Amino acid sequence: MARLRSALQQLPELALSLDTVAHPYLKQLAEFSAPMDSMAELLERAIKDNPPVVIRDGGVIADGYNAELDEWRDLANGATAYLDKLEHDERDRHGIDTLKVGYNNVHGFYIQVSRGQSHLVPPHYVRRQTLKNAERYIIPELKEHEDKVLNSKSKALAIEKKLWEELFDLLLPNLEQLQNLASALSQLDVLQNLAERAESLDYCRPTLTEKAGIQIQSGRHPVVEQVMDEPFIANPIALNPERKMLIVTGPNMGGKSTYMRQTALIALMAHIGCYVPAESAEIGSLDRIFTRIGASDDLASGRSTFMVEMTETANILHNATQNSLVLMDEIGRGTSTYDGLSLAWASAEWLATKVGAMTLFATHYFELTEMPNQLPNLANVHLDAVEHGDSIAFMHAVQEGAASKSYGLAVAGLAGVPKAVIKNARQKLTQLEQIGQNPARAESPQVDIANQLSLIPEPSEVEEALAQINPDDLTPRQALEELYRLKQLL
Incomplete structure (x- = not known):
């Protein structure tokens, strides 16, 4: 009272x-x-x-x-x-x-x-x-x-x-x-x-339309821009019937999740009748916003991080429609490389072909950047970064096309991982990249994911030379000569 x-x-x-x-x-x-x-x-x-x-x-x-x-x-x-x-x-x-x-x-x-x-x-x-x-x-x-x-x-x-x-x-x-x-x-x-x-906060009045699509100029994240000390880098986004899915690549901490979340928040704010953090925004009618972002577990119910991730993915694949906005962040992280890459590829393909939802699909699997070459209405975008020696500068700017490389080791270094570990990882990365080279990749109409990442090495010259040597037939002098030859080959 x-x-x-x-x-x-x-x-x-x-x-x-x-x-x-x-x-x-x-x-x-x-x-x-x-x-x-x-x-x-x-x-x-x-x-x-x-x-x-x-x-x-x-x-x-x-x-x-x-x-x-x-x-x-x-x-x-x-x-x-x-x-x-x-x-x-x-x-x-x-x-x-x-x-x-x-x-x-x-x-x-x-x-x-x-x-x-x-x-x-x-x-x-x-x-x-x-x-x-x-x-x-x-x-x-x-x-x-x-x-x-x-x-x-x-x-x-x-x-x-x-x-x-x-x-x-x-x-x-x-x-x-x-x-x-x-x-x-x-x-x-x-x-x-x-x-x-x-x-x-300098928000603009969005335009709501009946036709599907999201067109945002200089979009910003309403929360992140308020808590940052440096100026927030605004980014555009264009989703329409001819460009329904964006494969988003770029380094960790490069701003992929922020870019995806700000798109969803701007769409949500527009739908509740609020001005939005952008220079201009045209938002089509959305029925729902689905997200698969972040790593969390539900151990009390016996569900691992990967199980939670797959449960959320299953919900999206079953319930999203062509009028939905879908955010998929790093699908397939919690299992083996082949399993994770296969699941990410198949999920993206299902969303693109069967569902047709407007989708932002962030991934570190560079193989997925081949999808726009094989399926219609897909495009690659990436968040830029510049590597200088052992350091990395995140540009937080969205560019068209796929990222040129991954910056995982540089980010690990920023996080404080010992330099010896980073050096060892860099050597291992070089070996794996040599192993994974597959010239047939571009010509293959249907990407063979397993072959691209095949870990069975081609025999080197040293190995072929070693295979032809029978130590029991060599004198000590011949053995020494062979050792010098092998050393030279290596």
């Missing part, structure tokens, strides 16, 4: 703010949130300024609201005027200047006289309590008043609860008006907040 009263007290000021609105819907909200003076006045009269949380012990109904309640309350509070008079009369009658009338929760009302003047106390005073420096007494007149006071507390509480129930009956006819007020205020609150953010 106190909060409702507080809200009603703000309405006159709100009415002044809404006085100049021209939009028909805002005018309607202004009508619904018009001042309700009679109800505000009733609650101001009826409810105390700082009422307790519950009515159980009373003290909710304001003084002056009901005369009978005030009367009983005065009694319940000890009717101080009566007690002051009694104290004055008894002090004068018996000549005891230390006499005081008091009350406590344990012994009720009492007359207190100091120990030094207790010999002046008349015989009809009945001792109630002895203290170190005083005696406390009761007299029939005070006992009668005490009974009346204790009775009045329960009477006052009963009247207060009755008045409380009646207050609901007085407010009930205005229930629909209050519900409309609550709805109008909540909408004004949201609209005002969205307007303030659009003005303060």
